[in-house]
Amino acid sequence: MKRRSLLLLPLSFGLPALAGGPPPPPLTDRLAALQKRSLLPGFAVAVVSRKKVLYQHGFGQADVAGQRPYTEDTLQNVASVSKTVVGVALVKAIELGYFGLDTEIERILPFKVRNPHVPGAITVRHLVTHTSSIVDDEDIYGHSYTLLPDADRKGPLYKAFERDATVPGRLDASLGAFLKNYLAPGGARYRKSNFAKAAPGSAYRYSNIGSALAAYLVELKSGMGFDTFTKRHIFEPLGMHATRWHADPALAHRQASVYNRKGQAYPRYGLVTYPDGGLTTSVSDLARFLMAMVDGFHGGAGILSKAGFALLFKPQFAPDALPAGSPPGEPNSGVFWRIRKNGQVGHTGGDPGVAAFMFIDPAKGTGRILMTNTEFSGPGEDDDPRMVQQVREIWSALAGVR
Template structure:
């Protein structure tokens, strides 16, 4: 099991229609046609401005066996799009005076985290830009997944998932416990190889564990669970009433089943390191969040101050001083919000059975999102070119909505 940042789509905007060209079909007709010939079980999309939803709809099926439709109120995990919420929470914590981006994390944490190969303390800024030198060991990181109670034990993917997932009740089955065991000397899963040999701040290494650690800083300083902090400071103020970090039986009837490339359903799962990719939400709820972000991107205020939004979105690196290994497609970063080469700002998400994109486009002043209950990769771990192309076509169609 592996969560990653998806850099394979160009995410370019469509060109405006020229005078005299035929009128474009209605977005619903076009998207329904794209779904009909796609391999995606279901998906939902939204396009928003800073003040209203311009378009929002679901297509296909949330549960193939039950023939339950995928709607704008269907909830599913959105993978690393979750990190955009971590970014907002960190800036809120900065506004509350808990720390700043240059605070050394050992001044906050109740355990030691330091690169054993190189001198220099790790800072909050390095966590949010993936330059902390913390490396994900994929075998160990797989144990951050947990099978939820009531999952179908007879499902075709249950045994494989059970083999790799964390056993509830172990000391590392909590966010803080997992991080301490992985990152602190003496921890059961601590290895020197959990850190890059390059010094903190010198190179880019996408790290889910480093992202979860950033969220844990908020938990430590606030004295409340990260899930409680985000509900109080983000979800409730924005009216995101169906957004959770953990399974909620009250939302079970709206939960999407998620599928591998062969159409097999994964067992319902959660994440011990839940802030790095465990956000479960609907396109209806997430569009509320994105509207607030578009407003903040363009100088407004809301759940953050104007200065807070500036900090959230401003590039952390000068163009001529990018860290070694920075991805060509998204070379710069705000506070967990990735900055694409084409100027768009947001995040992608991928997890077993799910794919999600959410970006702000400065040129049009809009934000758009797409979430689907399947994954790009096939059994061999390689991206399925057909699914990638179908996802690209849907994403491009959203760019035509103003």
């Protein structure tokens, strides 16, 4: 299994306008019609401004077999969109004086992390811009999921998921233990190939493990779990009362089932490196978060100071000094917030059975969210072009909300 950011999905491309003809139907009717003819079991969307939610709604099914509708309060994990929360937490940690972007991570960690191929320390800035040189080894990282106690053992994907995505009885099931085993010399999963041969800071290489390591720095300096830190400093202040990093039995009735492209439900799973993609939330909760981000982007303050928000979204590279291998579609980066060529700022994400998209549009002063309980591609597959087009249509329909 491979966790990823859907970097190349061209959500920014609008659909061609039709000359003449009747006016488009109301947005909810239009999105409902799009869902009915799509391959998406269910999805939810939101559009926000600095001060209010302009639109939010759910469509289709959260549980196909049980005919449970997907609503604005349905919960699912949002994959790498989670990294936007890691970015806010990192900046909060900087405001609290724990470290700075140029702090060498070895000054914080209780174990050594150095690229064995080239000299030079890895810094916090390298982690948040995916230039740390840490490589996600798919044979190891791809098995960093866990099956939850309530996972359906009789489901069609249970045995394959257990075989291909987990390590039954693993001893390094905590975030810190996994990172030490993978990154520190002498660790059970340490390999020199866990690091690229490019020097830290010189080349872009997307790293989920590097992202989880950034969250672990916050955990170490704050003296509390990263989940507790984000609840205290982000979720509770913003009223995100149903947002979690780990499964909550009390909220199981709101959890979406998540599906592969054949419509088969995945067993319920968690992530050892949970900060890089394990945020479970609803579109109504995530809209609260994005509204605060849009306000901060435009000079407001709240869970971060004005200076903190400015740091969060500040491009980390000059346009003529981008790291080698930077993605053409989103060549620059804030603190985990990706900056697209079209100026939009946010993140995408994909995980087994889920896809999610969240972006700020600076020109319009709004932000958009789309989350769905299916995947665009399975192991070894390319993205389904039909799904890509369907998501583009949904995303484009949200563009007119003011």
